[in-house]
Amino acid sequence: MTAHQAGVGMATDIAEQPAGYARLLDEGAGAIARVAAQIAEWQPKFVLFTARGTSDHAALYAAYLTEIQLGIPVGLVSPSAVTLFGARPRFADALVVGVSQSGGSPDLVEVVRVAREQGAHTLAVTNNAASPLAAAAELHVDVLAGHERAVAATKTYTAELFALLMLIEGVKAGGELPADERAELERIPGLAEKLLADPTAAELAPRYRFADRIVTTGRGYAYPTARETALKLMETSYIAGLAFSGADLLHGPLAMTDPDVPVLAVAGSGPGGESMREVLAKLGERRADVVTIGAGMTIGTPAVDEKYAPLLDILPLQQLVLSLALARGEDPDAPRGLKKVTETL
CATH class of the missing domain: 3.40.50.10490 (Glucose-6-phosphate isomerase like protein; domain 1)
Known part of the structure; x- marks a missing residue:
């Protein structure tokens, strides 16, 4: 064995x-x-x-x-x-x-x-x-x-x-x-295969090795991706993942962002992606450490209709989460205190 x-x-x-x-x-x-x-x-x-x-x-x-x-x-x-x-x-x-x-x-x-x-x-x-x-x-x-x-x-x-x-x-x-x-x-499937072959996201992971919290954000179809990324950060690296819609971020939580609080922003094409431009500008004013995910962004994903983007945008973020957990010396296959099937009432 x-x-x-x-x-x-x-x-x-x-x-x-x-x-x-x-x-x-x-x-x-x-x-x-x-x-x-x-x-x-x-x-x-x-x-x-x-x-x-x-x-x-x-x-x-x-x-x-x-x-x-x-x-x-x-x-x-x-x-x-x-x-x-x-x-x-x-x-x-x-x-x-x-x-x-x-x-x-x-x-x-x-x-x-x-x-x-x-x-x-x-x-x-x-x-x-x-x-x-x-x-x-x-x-x-x-x-x-x-x-x-x-x-x-x-x-x-x-x-x-x-x-x-x-x-x-x-x-x-x-x-x-x-x-x-x-x-x-x-x-x-073909777009996903090519995206998973791109090492960009995994190579960014060491940047967050010592982070205590990471903000994730997106609007519309991208918001579930932000929430899922935050959950994976908490599950595998025990980092406080704080997920906000882009709109909610501007309604208060923006105040906590600064150069020491990394932000993962999902900002693709379409109305949801366009609405994130203001959010990114405000984060820039705060000098936040921002990595963008989407077509033409820091972590580039294929330019597709917004409703398809969640099928692709999450893939490099999963790779980032995996690499980050390993960089921190954790085993993402078996997070502490968790099991595969959780039964609640």
Whole structure:
């Protein structure tokens, strides 16, 4: 038996993400189209997501997609209202979506069960078709990510993003993805492969070796990327990752930024990226240590439509997080005090 080498599991998981995208297109498209067709037939008046941790950031991405692409209002269910306080909201006309890699957290299962009991249509999005969450919901989408080696989620997160994007675009079309949309999605695995071959992000990691806190920021579709990066920094390097939307950053937290507080700013193209220009200018006035992520930025990512950018922007940030943890002498495969499946009530 050989000794465990720190970070090998996370590095392998990260490298498998382009193949995960391709797998969803090749093997998952039919099942996702059938679920999309059913949701389009239901015509929910609003959508409620319930999730924890990394999956909560995937759900946030889906919330932006749902409101922007489908024009349906979105909210987040507070699991404790149902599980701890016994609330039984009236869920008629709603679609309640539970997003979870393992599908095993009792609180999410209970939210979906109660929502269905109270008149909602329900959907589970998981990496485990045999999970309690999948069993509790009317419909299930398998993100087909396969076994994830590291405790810190990487490939399951991006698989959730991609599956939710395919689903919501499918609902918009009434079932199967339109040919032009599928053609755009078929570009993503190749773009991801090239992006992961770029060493820029990993080479920047030593810059933050002694940081106590790092601010992450973005707007719109980029905001989930900022939140997911902050969580990964906390999980793997035990750095205080402080995530803010670009707008919220200007409403107060900007005051804490200075040359000693690094900022990772996701600022791509489109309305969300353009709105970050003011944020970057204000950070410049504060002489903050800023690294930008996006097309033409410090960490360059492909120039794609903003709704696709989260599938790519997170990849170099995962590499940065991995390299930073190793530079600090930590093992990102097995963060202290954490396990792969977290069960909450």
